[in-house]
Amino acid sequence: MKITHLKTNRIENPLGFALDRPSFSWIVEDTPDQVQTAAQFILAQDPEFQQVIFDSGREEGSRIDSLAYRPDIHLAPRTRYYWKVRVWGKTEHAESAAAWFETAKMDEAWQAQWITPWGAPDFEDNALHPILSKSFVLPAQALNARIYICGLGLYHLELNGDKVGNEYLTPYCNAYDQWLQYQTFDLTGHLVAGENRIAVMLGNGWYKGRYCGHGGQHSNVYGDRFALICEVRVILQTGEELVLGTDDAWTATRSPVLASDIYDGEIYDARLVGASDTCGVKPIDIDPGKLQARRSLPVCINEERKPAAVLHTPAGETVLDMGQNMVGWVRFRTSAPAGAEIHLQYGEVLQGGNFYRENLRSAKAEYTYIADGREAIVQPYFTFYGFRYVKVTGWPSELNPDDFTGCVVYSKMDIIGDIQTANEKVNRLFQNALWGQKGNFLDIPTDCPQRDERLGWTGDTQMFSGAACFNMESSAFYAKFGYDCGLEQAKRGGMVPMVVPAVDMAGGGSSAWGDVATILPWNVYEFYGDKAILEQQFESMRSWVDFIKAADDATGSKRLWTSGFHFGDWLALDASDPESRLGGTPEDFIASAYYYYSTRLVARAAAVLGKTEPATYYSALAGEIKAAIQKEYFTPTGRLAINTQTGFVLALFMNLAPEEFRSRVIHDLIFRLRKDKLHLRTGFVGTPYLCRVLSNHGANDLAYRLLLNEDYPSWLYAVNLGATTIWERWNSLNPDGTISSTGMNSLNHYAYGSIVEWMYRDMCGLNPSSGDDGVTGFRRARIAPKPDHALQWARASYRSAAGLFESAWRIGEQGELSFELTIPFNAEAQVVLPDAALGEISINGQKSAEGTQQGSDLILHLAAGTYRITYQPTRPYRKTFSTRTPIVQIVQDEQAKAIVAGVFPILGTLDDSMLAAMGEASLRDMANTPFLSMTPEQLDEIDTVSYTHLTLPTKRIV
Numbered sequence: 001m002k003i004t005h006l007k008t009n010r011i012e013n014p015l016g017f018a019l020d021r022p023s024f025s026w027i028v029e030d031t032p033d034q035v036q037t038a039a040q041f042i043l044a045q046d047p048e049f050q051q052v053i054f055d056s057g058r059e060e061g062s063r064i065d066s067l068a069y070r071p072d073i074h075l076a077p078r079t080r081y082y083w084k085v086r087v088w089g090k091t092e093h094a095e096s097a098a099a100w101f102e103t104a105k106m107d108e109a110w111q112a113q114w115i116t117p118w119g120a121p122d123f124e125d126n127a128l129h130p131i132l133s134k135s136f137v138l139p140a141q142a143l144n145a146r147i148y149i150c151g152l153g154l155y156h157l158e159l160n161g162d163k164v165g166n167e168y169l170t171p172y173c174n175a176y177d178q179w180l181q182y183q184t185f186d187l188t189g190h191l192v193a194g195e196n197r198i199a200v201m202l203g204n205g206w207y208k209g210r211y212c213g214h215g216g217q218h219s220n221v222y223g224d225r226f227a228l229i230c231e232v233r234v235i236l237q238t239g240e241e242l243v244l245g246t247d248d249a250w251t252a253t254r255s256p257v258l259a260s261d262i263y264d265g266e267i268y269d270a271r272l273v274g275a276s277d278t279c280g281v282k283p284i285d286i287d288p289g290k291l292q293a294r295r296s297l298p299v300c301i302n303e304e305r306k307p308a309a310v311l312h313t314p315a316g317e318t319v320l321d322m323g324q325n326m327v328g329w330v331r332f333r334t335s336a337p338a339g340a341e342i343h344l345q346y347g348e349v350l351q352g353g354n355f356y357r358e359n360l361r362s363a364k365a366e367y368t369y370i371a372d373g374r375e376a377i378v379q380p381y382f383t384f385y386g387f388r389y390v391k392v393t394g395w396p397s398e399l400n401p402d403d404f405t406g407c408v409v410y411s412k413m414d415i416i417g418d419i420q421t422a423n424e425k426v427n428r429l430f431q432n433a434l435w436g437q438k439g440n441f442l443d444i445p446t447d448c449p450q451r452d453e454r455l456g457w458t459g460d461t462q463m464f465s466g467a468a469c470f471n472m473e474s475s476a477f478y479a480k481f482g483y484d485c486g487l488e489q490a491k492r493g494g495m496v497p498m499v500v501p502a503v504d505m506a507g508g509g510s511s512a513w514g515d516v517a518t519i520l521p522w523n524v525y526e527f528y529g530d531k532a533i534l535e536q537q538f539e540s541m542r543s544w545v546d547f548i549k550a551a552d553d554a555t556g557s558k559r560l561w562t563s564g565f566h567f568g569d570w571l572a573l574d575a576s577d578p579e580s581r582l583g584g585t586p587e588d589f590i591a592s593a594y595y596y597y598s599t600r601l602v603a604r605a606a607a608v609l610g611k612t613e614p615a616t617y618y619s620a621l622a623g624e625i626k627a628a629i630q631k632e633y634f635t636p637t638g639r640l641a642i643n644t645q646t647g648f649v650l651a652l653f654m655n656l657a658p659e660e661f662r663s664r665v666i667h668d669l670i671f672r673l674r675k676d677k678l679h680l681r682t683g684f685v686g687t688p689y690l691c692r693v694l695s696n697h698g699a700n701d702l703a704y705r706l707l708l709n710e711d712y713p714s715w716l717y718a719v720n721l722g723a724t725t726i727w728e729r730w731n732s733l734n735p736d737g738t739i740s741s742t743g744m745n746s747l748n749h750y751a752y753g754s755i756v757e758w759m760y761r762d763m764c765g766l767n768p769s770s771g772d773d774g775v776t777g778f779r780r781a782r783i784a785p786k787p788d789h790a791l792q793w794a795r796a797s798y799r800s801a802a803g804l805f806e807s808a809w810r811i812g813e814q815g816e817l818s819f820e821l822t823i824p825f826n827a828e829a830q831v832v833l834p835d836a837a838l839g840e841i842s843i844n845g846q847k848s849a850e851g852t853q854q855g856s857d858l859i860l861h862l863a864a865g866t867y868r869i870t871y872q873p874t875r876p877y878r879k880t881f882s883t884r885t886p887i888v889q890i891v892q893d894e895q896a897k898a899i900v901a902g903v904f905p906i907l908g909t910l911d912d913s914m915l916a917a918m919g920e921a922s923l924r925d926m927a928n929t930p931f932l933s934m935t936p937e938q939l940d941e942i943d944t945v946s947y948t949h950l951t952l953p954t955k956r957i958v
C-alpha cells in the first residue's frame, strides 16, 4: 500500500495561499485491499512530528475521508505545518511521507508601503518601465527567509541577479478593483551574508495595459501607475529576525523593457541593462486592506518544444513552425551584435503558405529584442502569445532551429485524464481539446489566448468545465475563478458579468453564460468530492438565481426568463438570418431552461450543505419554472414547440419534458437530426450536451455518427484540415485552408472541445455519482461504457480524487464485447454492461451469474480491483445494413452497395446530387415515393443479407 498525491486545498505543498479552512486529500494505491478500515491524520509544526498540534487518532472506517478531510484547526500566520496520514486496509497499512503547507500573512499588518517611481518626469508620467530596487546587508547567513510581494501591473522579482521562483506573470489576473493577490516566495537559498540586492521589474499586464473586450481599446482599466509592495522577513543563523519592507528609501531605475502589453507583446533593449537613469519612489495610496494571500495557481513553463520546421515562405519570410498551436512564447539564444534588432511575430495559421495574423485583430503579438552584443538567452517578461507560427526578422545569421525553444505556459495543474481509441483522428481531436485547455488555462479560463480578447468569458468556462475536470486537476484553478465571480456578482446584485474578472465590460446576466455561477461549483464538487467549493460559492449560486427571479418578477412572475440580453445558442448554424450569431433556438427558451437548471442546482447544493430552508425554497421554485416551461413550450400532446437540435437537447438534458412525452421528444430530436443529414447545427449551448443526450436516450449510434463525421460541420472536419486545437467556429477554415473570416475567428477556442466530456462519460462510461447524498468525487462511480461498431475499441484512464479509474472496451472479431475496468482502493462502482444477459458474462475468466437485469443492461456492483469482463452481446455489435439504413451509408460501403445494386441496379447510378437530395432516407423511405420504385419483394430480398463490418471481407450472415 502506498499513499500518494497529498494535497492541501488540492495543491501540492502550497506556500502562502489563502487557505481558509484547509481541506486535505490523498490517494491510496498499490494494495490488494479494497476498503479503508481505519485512518489517522496528524498535523505538526516540524517535519519530524515532534510538535504535534492535531492528531485525529486512529479513526475506524472511512470517517477520515481522503477526498477532503477538514479538521478543526487554528492556523498562525507565516507558519509552515507538516501533515501525514496513516491508512489501514484489511491486510495492509501504510504511512504517507510528510506533506506541508505554509500560511501567508493572514490578518497580520504589513511592515511595508506601496511605492511608485517618482522624482523624474519620464517615470512620473509612466513613460518608462521601472525596476525598483534596494540593497541591504545581512550580518550573518540566513536560516530562513520569505518575501511577501505584489507588484502592479506585473512583476518580475530578482535577488542578487537571479529570478526568484519559477512563476511567470505574477501577481496574475483577478478582480483587481476588489482584491490584490500577493505571493510568497522562499528566499533562503538566494541570500548571502553581506550585501544583497533585491530588484523588481514591473510591467503593464492585465492591470494597466491594454485589456478589454471587443477591440481591447482600453488601457489602465484597474490603475494607471506602476506600484510595488513587498516585505522580506529573514531569520539569521544567529536567531535574529530582520524585516525589510518597501518604503521611500527604494530606488527606481529605467528597465530594459521599453514597452509591454498582454495583447501587443514586448520590446526589450538589452543595452539598457544597468541603465543609469534613476529616480526615487514615493508611497502611493493603494489600500493595503485589499491585499490578500494568493489563490491563483503558479503559472509556469510546463512543457518545452523544439520547432518542427523552419519555413521559407513564398513571400520570402522565415517562419518557425512549432507543429502545435500553443500558448506561451519562444525563447531564443543569440549573440547578435550590439544594436541588432531581432523581431518575432506570432500567428496561428499560414495563408497561401505565408505568415498571417489578421485574425488576431488589433493584438500585435510581437517581440523585439535589441541586442547589446553579448550572448544571451532571451524570452519576454510581461506577455504571452497564442501561436503555432513565429515569423523571425533581423536574425543576424543563418537561423538554426536549435537556438529556439517553445515554452508552453499555463497554470500548473496535473493532467489526470487520457483517452485513446482505434481512430487516430478521434485521438487527435482529444489532444486538440487538451491543448485548448493548456492554452486557455493561463490563470483565468479564457475564451481564446491570442487575439485582443483573452477574457474569462463565463459561457465558455461553464461549457468546458466538465471536460476540464476530467483532463486536469482543475479544482483549485476554478476555486479562484469562482471567488472572483462571487465578488463581481456582489457588486452587481447577483448578476454575473459577461467576463470574470469583469474588466470594464458593461452588462452581463446572459443565460448559459451567467450560469457558470451554479454549474461550475457543482461540477467541481461532483468531480472532486469536496463540499468546500459549495460553501465558498453558495452565495454566488443563490444570488445568481435570485437575480434571474427578480427579472422574472419584473416581467409578470411567469416563472420564465423572457427579458434581458442573451447570447442564445452562440454561433449555432441554424439561425434563419445567416448574419446572426445567436443561432435558431429562441433565447427565451434557452434562458428559461437555464433558469430551471440553475435553480435545481442551488436546491441541490443547499441540501448537500444541510441548508434546509433554501433547499425547500429553491426546489419549489424549480418546480414552478418547470411547470411554466411545459405550459409554454410543449403542446398538449408533447410536441416541443422549438424545432431545433439545441431545443430538443436542452429539453432532454435538463429534463424539461413531461415524463410521459420524453420518448416523443427523443423521437423528434432524431427526426430533426435526420432532416439535418445527421450533422450538427448546434452552437455553444447545444453542442456540449448533444452526444450525451443521444447516448443516454437510445441513440448512441447517432452520437458516434456525429463524432465521426468528417465533412463540415463536424469535429473531424477541423482535424482533417490540420487543426491542433479546437476552433471557435465550425468553419474557422474553409475546405481549401483559407480563413473564413477575420472579425471573430480564433483557432484556439475550447468550447466545442466539450465533446471530450462525452468521450469520458459515455464512450468510456466514467461518471461520478450524482453527489446528492454527499458521496461523490468518484468515491462511488457509475461506469456505463457505450461501445459502437464505428470504433473498434476505446480506453479512458482518469486519476480521480478517489484514485485511478480505467475503463476500456473492445469489440472482438466475432462481435463479442470485452471490458477492462479498474476501480481504486476504497471506491466502488455501479457498472452498466450494455446488451448483456444475466449468466452470460465472464469476469476475469470465470463465468459469472452476478448482476441485475435492467432491460437490455446488466448492472453489477463492483468494489476496488481490476476486472476483465467478456460476453457475447444480445444484439450485434457489428455494422449491419438493411433497407432501413440510409442510402448514403449503403453507397459508401462497396460491399453493401454491390449487394443492393444486385437487386436494384439503379443504386449504382445515383450521382452525388441525387444522393445529397435523399438526405438520410433509407430504401424503405424511398420505396413509396414517385422517385424510386421498389417492390416489397425486392426490399425483403435485400434484407435477407447483411454482413459484419469489422471483419471485412467476411461471410454474409442471414
Ligand code: BGC
Residues within 6 Å of the ligand: 447, 448, 453, 457, 459, 460, 567, 570, 744, 749
Ligand atoms: C468570445 C466568446 C464569447 C462570446 C460571447 C466572443 O468574443 O470569444 O467565446 O463567449 O464572445 O459573445
